[in-house]
Amino acid sequence: MRLQYLTDDGIQYLKGNFETNLPHYIQKDSAFFAKMLKEHDFLQDTGYDFNPFVTNLQVTGDESADDVHNAEVIHRALSNLPYYIAIDEKIWAALLHTYLFDFVCEKRKDFLDETVRDYQNKIYNSFFTYTKHGKRRGTFVNCVASLYWGAEMVYAPDNRDDPYGLLREIAATGYPSTIVIFSSSRILGRRETCIGFLNAIHKLRLAQKWNVDRPAVVSGIKYLNLIAGLSMLDMRSEEEIENMTETFYQGYFQTLERKDK
Known part of the structure; x- marks a missing residue:
């Protein structure tokens, strides 16, 4: 099946007429959008x-299970796309208004x-990726593009049995909100x-000694951001990142335990 993209005029037309x-x-009138896009010749072949x-x-x-499953399905189907195409709103907006x-x-x-609070923005964010959140964040807020990019971040080809298994660690604290934090x-x-970071999270959760909840995940990410320059994280292996993360969490949870006493 051929992948299409929306022209610049097509994107502007859809956004400019969103409220209308x-x-x-x-x-859920898919026929309306299909007819409109065809009449204006807004769809082109990639x-x-x-x-x-x-x-x-x-x-x-079951939103968590669905997100993990769907992220893998979408990524497997589109994994041949180069970065500059996979990040482009014209691709996602085309898929979201047609095939998906x-x-x-x-x-x-x-x-x-219409009775849902902020329903207009929620619908807008569901069908576009470059939004008031910005380009990158808007992509990770979108309900489909975020699935692809989450899978792209954790895909581990060396793990032949379960190359997308780490998606479950993201979904454990709510996929939509957690992937935005990661992004x-x-x-x-x-x-x-x-x-490396998620492998450490996975081991901690398997051990069931501590509750690696959302605040704990956020704290771990803040720690990595804090030490990034001094520790040259960009040059570290997965195993090194995993070990550093485990060491951080040992101190993190021990501190929490002392506070609770």
């Missing part, structure tokens, strides 16, 4: 193919309602660092 088109988003995957996506109500429109509507159905750290943008 809101009823069509709320009514030259890239992908294997159809939409039927493999799931929305079961019904999936987005199902995934975000609770927000397709804000330049250090975790390097895959080796991200994998």
